[in-house]
Amino acid sequence: MLSLVGHGGGWSPNLLGEQPSGHDEKPDNTRFFGSFLFDRKPGSGMSTRELALVLDRLAQERGKKIDLIYFDACLMGMLEVLYDLRDSVRYALASESTSWTAFRYDLHIENLFAEPRLDADEIGRKWISNELAELGG
Incomplete structure (x- = not known):
């Protein structure tokens, strides 16, 4: 199992620079089309195509x-x-x-x-069941 944690933009243009932030530097919105795992350094992150090539x-x-x-x-789904x-x-x-909650890694591990x-x-199904139980559903 591989878990990737961070901000995601799906296939759409990177609009992270438009988001309110406590950081002075903003990401370069022109570099990525469909990206995630943005960093504090402008222009840094990974495109969905780059991820596919690596995997x-x-x-x-x-x-x-x-x-x-x-x-x-x-x-990212x-x-x-x-x-x-x-x-x-x-x-x-x-x-x-948009994800509105972070998964409980402690339960899953x-x-x-x-x-x-x-x-x-089975791992995926249990993961979802645990989350539904946590959310009261």
């Missing part, structure tokens, strides 16, 4: 796809983003809109250690 290479080197990727970032990852990732857990033989599909 494709990793999958080729490993001889198999990544079982599960989790984006703890807004807008869009079909346009996930389509780029189809050759390198089996399952994805992400929000297609505890479950992984309690049931180490879970496959990626």
Whole structure:
């Protein structure tokens, strides 16, 4: 399982520079089209295409796809983003809109250690079940 945590922009232009911020420097909005994991340094982050290329290479080197990727970032569950990852990732857990809560990693990691033989599909399902329980639904 790979978990990527940070700000996300999905496939849309990087509008992070338009957001209110306590930082003097703003990201360069012209560099990325579809990006995430923005840094405090202007122009730094990763495009969704760059991520796909890295994960494709990793999958080729490993001889198999990544079982599960989790984006703890807004807008990364869009079909346009996930389509780029189809050759390198089996399952994805992400929000297609803005995330309004952060997942409870402590619960999920505890479950992984309690049931180490879970496959990626089962891990994803338990992750969602835990979150629904946390939210009272």
